[in-house]
Amino acid sequence: MATNKGQAQRKRGRGPRIEGEETFIEKIVSIRRVAKVVKGGRRFSFNVLAVAGNGKGMAGIGFGKANEISAAIGKALAVAKKSFVSIQMRETTIPHEAIGRFKAGMVMLKPAHPGTGVIAGGGVRALCEAFGIRDILTKCLGSRNPINVVKATLVGLQSVRLYRKHE
Numbered sequence: 001m002a003t004n005k006g007q008a009q010r011k012r013g014r015g016p017r018i019e020g021e022e023t024f025i026e027k028i029v030s031i032r033r034v035a036k037v038v039k040g041g042r043r044f045s046f047n048v049l050a051v052a053g054n055g056k057g058m059a060g061i062g063f064g065k066a067n068e069i070s071a072a073i074g075k076a077l078a079v080a081k082k083s084f085v086s087i088q089m090r091e092t093t094i095p096h097e098a099i100g101r102f103k104a105g106m107v108m109l110k111p112a113h114p115g116t117g118v119i120a121g122g123g124v125r126a127l128c129e130a131f132g133i134r135d136i137l138t139k140c141l142g143s144r145n146p147i148n149v150v151k152a153t154l155v156g157l158q159s160v161r162l163y164r165k166h167e
Contacts, residue, residue, distance in 0.1 A: 025059075026077055027051045027126040030146040031069065049123070049146055050076035053084075053130025060084040061127070061150050085154070088162045092134040095163065100156020105148030106141040109156050123150035131157065 029049040035042040046069050053059030060083035064075030088095065093111040100107045107124055112135040118128050120138040123146045128136055140149055 024081065025053045025055050025130045026080075027130060028073060028076075029123040029126050029150060031072075046072040048072040048076040049150060050080050051123070051126045051130045051150065052077055052080035053127075053132065055130070055132035057089050057132055058084045058086045059127060059130035061154060063147070085158060087131055087157045088160055089131075089133065090162065092132075093136055094133065094157070094160045096160065098156045098160050100152040100154065100159065102151040102155050103148050104143035105145060105152035106143075107149060107152045107156050108139045108141060109153070109160075110137040111135070112137050122146060124153045126150075127153050127157070 027050065029051055030047075032047045033044055034047055035044050037043075045065060045067050048064045048069070050062050050064070050073065051059060052062070060080045062076040062079030062081070062083060064072045064077075064079060066072040066075060090111070092114055094109060096111065098109045100109065112119070114135055116135045116137070118125050118133065118136055120128055120136065121140065124138050124140060127150055128138070138153075142152075143149065
């Protein structure tokens with residue numbers, strides 16, 4: 001009888017974790033301390049931009065704000081895990097060149113031969129590694145704002161399509 005109850009709880013997302021569940025790649029892209037000026041002085045809080053992915057073609061980005069760094073990181077990672085999107089990949093790279101644009105941020109993405117590695121900086125590298133891309137060349141054009149760069153990278157990676165020959 002206890003096993004039936006445990007099975008019913010697992011179906012609804014509760015109960016003990018099942019062995020073999022996938023683990024997530026979690027990366028913090030930026031942490032900023034911001035201040036709000038009030039009558040008694042300054043009130044400090046923190047903004048965190050985070051990336052989470054499964055390393056198999058799915059990832060998401062999240063933004064969290066709180067008075068404590070640990071709380072802001074937790075919020076950002078929770079949002080990132082809820083906002084997973086999938087991309088199309090060819091082995092360890094992308095099938096073709098793409099340019100992602102978001103506001104003033106622009107990122108150029110080019111496929112690379114196996115063994116090249118992730119040639120990218122900051123947020124672009126974090127997002128590519130979260131998706132599981134191991135060979136790619138990138139260049140950040142336009143704005144260097146981490147939020148715009150990460151969102152532009154996401155737009156660029158989502159625009160990539162695999163070509164399939166119809167028989």
